Amino acid sequence: MSHRSLRRLALALCLLFGAGTAQAQQTFHYPEDTRPTSLLPFFAEDMSAVRMVELIFDSLVFVNKRGDIDKGLATSWKLDDDQGGIKFVLREGVKWHDGEPFTAEDVVFTIQAAQDSKTIFNAKSKFEFIREVTAEGQYGVHIAFGRPIPDAEKRFLFKIIPKHAFTGTAISRKDKFAREPVGTGPFRLKKGGFSLRSIALEQNPDYWNASKVGEVQMQHTPDKSAQINLLQYSGVKAGVQAVIFLPPKNIPLFENSDSVVLEPYHTVSWWYMAFSHDNKSLAETPVRQAMALAIDREELLEAHLGKGDILTGPFTESSPFYNFQVEKPAVDIERAKQILEDAGWKAKGDVRMKGKSKLDFEFVMDKELASNQALFLGIQAQLKKIGVTVRPTYVDHARYRDQVFTRRKFDLTLNIWSFEEVEDVYPLFHSKGVMNFIGYNNADVDTLLDTARATKDYKKYKEMMKQLHALLAKELPYFFLWSLDIYSGVSKKVKNVYIQPFYYFTSFAEWELAP
Amino acid sequence: MNRLLALVLVAGRRLAGGLLLLVGATFLIYFTIRSAPGDAIDAITPMGTPPEVKEKLAADFGLDQEPLAGYVTWLGRSAHGDFGESLVTVTGEEVMTAALPAFRNTLLLSFAALLVCQVLATLLALVLGEPSSRQQVLTGALYFFTAAPSFVAAIFFSQALNAGIRHFVDTNGYEPPDWYPIPIDAKSIMQYVFAGLMLIAGDGLFMDMFNTVRAEISAVRNAQFIAAIRAKGASTAPHTLRNLVVPFISAFAARLPLVLGSVVIVEYFFTLDGAGYLLLEASKQRDFPIVVGLSVLFTLSIIVMNLVADVVRAAIDPREVARNG
Numbered sequence: 001m002s003h004r005s006l007r008r009l010a011l012a013l014c015l016l017f018g019a020g021t022a023q024a025q026q027t028f029h030y031p032e033d034t035r036p037t038s039l040l041p042f043f044a045e046d047m048s049a050v051r052m053v054e055l056i057f058d059s060l061v062f063v064n065k066r067g068d069i070d071k072g073l074a075t076s077w078k079l080d081d082d083q084g085g086i087k088f089v090l091r092e093g094v095k096w097h098d099g100e101p102f103t104a105e106d107v108v109f110t111i112q113a114a115q116d117s118k119t120i121f122n123a124k125s126k127f128e129f130i131r132e133v134t135a136e137g138q139y140g141v142h143i144a145f146g147r148p149i150p151d152a153e154k155r156f157l158f159k160i161i162p163k164h165a166f167t168g169t170a171i172s173r174k175d176k177f178a179r180e181p182v183g184t185g186p187f188r189l190k191k192g193g194f195s196l197r198s199i200a201l202e203q204n205p206d207y208w209n210a211s212k213v214g215e216v217q218m219q220h221t222p223d224k225s226a227q228i229n230l231l232q233y234s235g236v237k238a239g240v241q242a243v244i245f246l247p248p249k250n251i252p253l254f255e256n257s258d259s260v261v262l263e264p265y266h267t268v269s270w271w272y273m274a275f276s277h278d279n280k281s282l283a284e285t286p287v288r289q290a291m292a293l294a295i296d297r298e299e300l301l302e303a304h305l306g307k308g309d310i311l312t313g314p315f316t317e318s319s320p321f322y323n324f325q326v327e328k329p330a331v332d333i334e335r336a337k338q339i340l341e342d343a344g345w346k347a348k349g350d351v352r353m354k355g356k357s358k359l360d361f362e363f364v365m366d367k368e369l370a371s372n373q374a375l376f377l378g379i380q381a382q383l384k385k386i387g388v389t390v391r392p393t394y395v396d397h398a399r400y401r402d403q404v405f406t407r408r409k410f411d412l413t414l415n416i417w418s419f420e421e422v423e424d425v426y427p428l429f430h431s432k433g434v435m436n437f438i439g440y441n442n443a444d445v446d447t448l449l450d451t452a453r454a455t456k457d458y459k460k461y462k463e464m465m466k467q468l469h470a471l472l473a474k475e476l477p478y479f480f481l482w483s484l485d486i487y488s489g490v491s492k493k494v495k496n497v498y499i500q501p502f503y504y505f506t507s508f509a510e511w512e513l514a515p
Numbered sequence: 516m517n518r519l520l521a522l523v524l525v526a527g528r529r530l531a532g533g534l535l536l537l538v539g540a541t542f543l544i545y546f547t548i549r550s551a552p553g554d555a556i557d558a559i560t561p562m563g564t565p566p567e568v569k570e571k572l573a574a575d576f577g578l579d580q581e582p583l584a585g586y587v588t589w590l591g592r593s594a595h596g597d598f599g600e601s602l603v604t605v606t607g608e609e610v611m612t613a614a615l616p617a618f619r620n621t622l623l624l625s626f627a628a629l630l631v632c633q634v635l636a637t638l639l640a641l642v643l644g645e646p647s648s649r650q651q652v653l654t655g656a657l658y659f660f661t662a663a664p665s666f667v668a669a670i671f672f673s674q675a676l677n678a679g680i681r682h683f684v685d686t687n688g689y690e691p692p693d694w695y696p697i698p699i700d701a702k703s704i705m706q707y708v709f710a711g712l713m714l715i716a717g718d719g720l721f722m723d724m725f726n727t728v729r730a731e732i733s734a735v736r737n738a739q740f741i742a743a744i745r746a747k748g749a750s751t752a753p754h755t756l757r758n759l760v761v762p763f764i765s766a767f768a769a770r771l772p773l774v775l776g777s778v779v780i781v782e783y784f785f786t787l788d789g790a791g792y793l794l795l796e797a798s799k800q801r802d803f804p805i806v807v808g809l810s811v812l813f814t815l816s817i818i819v820m821n822l823v824a825d826v827v828r829a830a831i832d833p834r835e836v837a838r839n840g
Contacts, residue, residue: 037603
């Protein structure tokens with residue numbers, strides 16, 4: 001076939017399959033790795049749901065580009081004189097997507113529903129500090145705290161749901177609202193917009209800060225190479241305008257691209273290697289310290305995940321709680337060996353032993369974790385140098401949760417914690433913490449966390465968190481690894497892009513789509 | 516009359532066997548999923564949820580019974596058409612409300628792909644005729660290009676087509692078509708067309724079908740009765756066709772399970788709203804009502820297909836009836 005006839009064929013194909021109809025409204029398309037399982041804010045637990053909920057719902061306040069608390073559904077707020085509560089004045093004239101008016105009753109309902117013992121969701125502990133909520137007229141809400149809360153405004157980033165859409169405060173996951181959400185946010189669900197693979201939203205015409213984009217369409221595209229393909233070949237009308245997370249290996253593809261910009265953004269999240277303290281050998285601090293000295297985090301990070309910050313404690317470097325005075329110890333195999341010798345662990349062949357105990361551990365890996373096999377092999381090789389053997393168990397995500405978090409059947413594991421605005425590590429390291437799956441129990445850490453929780457003074461709280469950072473860096477309940485530099489790929493047709501840490505779409509109203 | 520009775524007998528026997536198969540298959544799937552470590556309750560409750568709260572949720576989701584007792588309950592309910600509700604994937608939605616539209620898409624895609632595959636294979640067999648050494652270059656090449664798993668074919672195909680269209684658009688200034696780049700929109704019919712093409716071109720399906728079809732055609736053409744008809748000077752076509760219907764339907768029915776298997780992954784790649792996609796999502800999240808409900812549909816479709824094949828066979832070929840009667 002000649003070049004010319006090829007051209008004709010392609011042209012015919014283009015004509016045949018409907019090229020040429022101009023789009024009336026600008027639609028912002030983006031792919032997601034996972035399907036949002038629920039659009040009911042309490043149950044929006046995966047990041048794809050968090051992002052979607054950010055477009056459909058509003059919170060009383062939100063964190064703006066500068067990192068300050070800004071007006072959302074509340075236009076002003078004031079802490080009580082004794083700091084035991086807060087009063088919000090609500091925005092007037094706001095309507096739910098179904099046309100009903102938004103009032104203080106909705107805020108009261110949201111909090112009461114979240115606190116109802118029959119409403120079961122992951123982030124329930126975020127509402128535990130509220131003792132009582134009362135409506136004061138149609139547009140005023142008073143919230144009394146059950147304990148002192150430093151930096152209280154930041155606790156009100158949760159989304160408000162409409163009272164009239166539910167029959168009571170006990171909300172089931174199975175509620176239809178999860179598929180037919182009604183919010184006050186800048187976008188509402190399009191008619192028939194909720195399908196298995198995609199969710200389509202349209203602009204909320206009543207919104208006080210109308211978005212410049214007409215429609216938003218999320219498509220579940222689990223295959224990363226397909227996502228990259230879509231972004232790379234994004235056409236005039238079709239394609240996607242952003243890929244939320246670009247894997248490091250795909251970044252060079254867009255570094256000098258004339259159609260795509262790499263947008264860095266923060267996810268308040270960090271990686272860690274957890275030691276199960278139910279394992280007697282790992283409960284010995286010197287063993288954990290020696291293992292930490294043997295693992296070359298920089299090498300692992302660069303080889304398998306790209307760029308990021310090596311961390312020394314349970315906060316990211318951009319956190320107000322990060323303690324920069326804690327030193328990053330360099331890899332030191334000799335010192336690691338010495339520490340083990342001193343603690344009575346003698347080398348016998350390839351592995352170190354003390355009495356009948358061996359430094360031989362089961363390393364449980366979530367198959368969904370990025371680069372999990374490569375990271376494991378790197379860690380295995382590095383630990384071998386000091387006579388520590390690790391054996392891998394790769395499991396799928398559901399099984400991982402069961403084995404590691406519920407049954408706690410593991411010695412070592414690698415994982416990530418992500419935080420919203422409030423970086424609360426109490427549940428992770430307090431001996432009674434609900435997320436302390438490593439069985440960690442240290443009296444000093446408990447005291448520090450309890451005192452911090454009881455303080456009203458944000459400055460003091462910050463200081464205590466820095467102390468905690470230093471203490472945990474020495475104690476090593478986890479080996480703190482790194483936080484990654486995350487990049488989104490965004491089409492150059494999108495202007496005014498600012499990506500909010502964690503929530504992603506907070507400032508989406510300002511994004512513009514060039515024709 | 517005897518013949519009709521025999522037909523009904525064949526169908527009845529098949530149906531009874533199919534029902535047994537259905538019960539067996541759903542039991543296996545139900546049991547495997549329920550016994551797999553990590554359940555839907557773990558997937559949706561935070562770490563440290565008190566056991567009594569988990570129990571309440573489990574009861575709400577029908578997960579409070581032991582797998583065996585749970586299966587019996589499930590069987591009883593599903594016999595009345597109540598397949599339960601999705602736990603995680605489409606939380607709270609009735610299983611068949613979520614599964615049926617998806618399954619319809621999958622079945623249509625699989626049937627269409629298989630049918631087109633058979634027609635193409637037949638055309639090629641007719642054109643090529645008896646195997647000869649000269650054809651080996653062509654058939655060899657076809658073997659080579661259709662041997663890759665369908666999802667691999669899909670990745671290569673979409674890359675090549677996207678790059679090709681981009682190049683064409685850039686050099687000529689035309690607007691690209693709506694379905695570009697692939698895979699974009701579940702609602703675009705082109706996604707289904709491409710997915711169907713990949714089903715045909717992948718997993719060795721096409722050449723497998725081609726070999727079967729060619730062998731059947733050759734067997735009928737060389738049969739003694741055809742030689743006899745030809746010797747009498749009558750037209751052989753009606754007899755050839757009549758004798759090919761049965762093997763063709765058998766070939767179609769036999770490959771349906773294979774295609775229904777491949778379609779799962781291909782749908783995932785082309786972002787189609789299909790049962791394969793739903794099945795993968797639901798299994799990942801231990802959403803067993805959806806998985807079992809879909810398995811019922813998959814198994815049923817294969818049983819029905821085989822039943823149809825048997826009845827057609829029995830209706831056309833008297834020997835079938837004699838064997839079964």
